[in-house]
Amino acid sequence: MGLSVYVKKRDFKRTPEPSGKKVGTKKELIFVVQKHHATQLHYDFRLEHRGVLKSWAVPKGPPLKPKDRRLAVMVEDHPYAYKDFAGRIPEGEYGAGIVKIWDKGTYKAVSSIDQGLRSGHLTIVLRGKKLKGEYALVRFKPRRPSGSGSRPQRRDWLLIKARKKP
């Protein structure tokens, strides 16, 4: 996906958000969840992958109990430096409102992230303060074209907390 959509949506003279020059270099992969008080409160769930943050907006927040699942809408890749962003996006800018870091940590991919993004099924193990253990991200199956010309929604995923290991 790259950062072109991210950059296009923002005016970096006005928003304090990072412009995305820096890429990930650390060995351990990181994740972050930002609580975003925008027009609609949501949580942004981000996974470092190939120097950027793959990103999903989770309206109800990530699930905390085993087997719980929450809608997670894939949004544009964000720059790696966004992992540290907290602050106020000014009125009139994309995503205007307050961003706070809700949780962060490292994660491990149980299987290939590239393949998971293609197939629509990621399995990861999170090591954060609030989010710990195995999670899956599963893309909704696109609906069959109804003939109305509407495209299947490819952006909707479920973020699922795995059941506890016996």
Ligand code: MN
């Ligand atoms: Mn957001």
